[in-house]
Amino acid sequence: GDSVTQMEGPVTLSEEAFLTINCTYTATGYPSLFWYVQYPGEGLQLLLKATKADDKGSNKGFEATYRKETTSFHLEKGSVQVSDSAVYFCALSLISSGSARQLTFGSGTQLTVLP
Amino acid sequence: SQTIHQWPATLVQPVGSPLSLECTVEGTSNPNLYWYRQAAGRGLQLLFYSVGIGQISSEVPQNLSASRPQDRQFILSSKKLLLSDSGFYLCAWRQGNQPQHFGDGTRLSIL
Numbered sequence: 557g558d559s560v561t562q563m564e565g566p567v568t569l570s571e572e573a574f575l576t577i578n579c580t581y582t583a584t585g586y587p588s589l590f591w592y593v594q595y596p597g598e599g600l601q602l603l604l605k606a607t608k609a610d611d612k613g614s615n616k617g618f619e620a621t622y623r624k625e626t627t628s629f630h631l632e633k634g635s636v637q638v639s640d641s642a643v644y645f646c647a648l649s650l651i652s653s654g655s656a657r658q659l660t661f662g663s664g665t666q667l668t669v670l671p
Numbered sequence: 672s673q674t675i676h677q678w679p680a681t682l683v684q685p686v687g688s689p690l691s692l693e694c695t696v697e698g699t700s701n702p703n704l705y706w707y708r709q710a711a712g713r714g715l716q717l718l719f720y721s722v723g724i725g726q727i728s729s730e731v732p733q734n735l736s737a738s739r740p741q742d743r744q745f746i747l748s749s750k751k752l753l754l755s756d757s758g759f760y761l762c763a764w765r766q767g768n769q770p771q772h773f774g775d776g777t778r779l780s781i782l
Contacts (some may be wrong), residue, residue, distance in 0.1 A: 590770055599775040601773070649770070649771075657703070657765065661714050661715045664714050
């Protein structure tokens with residue numbers, strides 16, 4: 557079945573450090589890929605997305621490139637801030653799943669940024 | 672613009688009691704609606720989804736049920752809660768080619 561594998565956390569970085577959170581997927585079709593962020597005590601917010609190979613999603617300094625050849629969608633940020641501390645989820649959605657287009661999530665990666 | 676509301680934000684219930692969590696979406700029509708559960712320190716598990724009024728698909732067997740009595744209303748229920756039902760419950764909606772958008776969640780603690 558379809559699945560998403562994320563880098564295990566927790567990840568702890570100092571402010572202004574470079575961030576990479578790895579995400580790889582397996583899918584029977586051609587998925588759309590997403591990163592969601594969950595701040596403490598809140599719901600999930602869409603951070604960025606990519607719908608086809610070589611697309612780069614970007615938002616708030618975060619970037620991820622859809623790599624079909626490596627089935628990856630790694631999240632990167634050049635300089636993290638304390639306010640980026642949150643749980644990050646990689647997810648995929650397949651058109652072939654019909655009109656429901658369920659999301660398949662990774663297990664989440666807890667990021668803590670220290671001042 | 673579209674908004675999604677979940678309530679209550681937090682809930683503490685005894686084992687064996689009933690449950691009703693409500694989710695409503697505004698600013699759109701005929702959305703797909705979803706219920707997820709997030710256990711402490713874990714990822715999200717899709718519980719139910721609905722593509723229309725009265726249409727409910729269940730992803731995992733459990734003592735929870737869902738209903739969609741109106742186009743933009745999605746309710747998660749249980750007749751008798753178990754300790755294992757504790758968690759963070761998230762409602763989401765989607766329409767067309769948009770990604771899913773989530774509510775703020777309900778934190779449910781079972782005592």
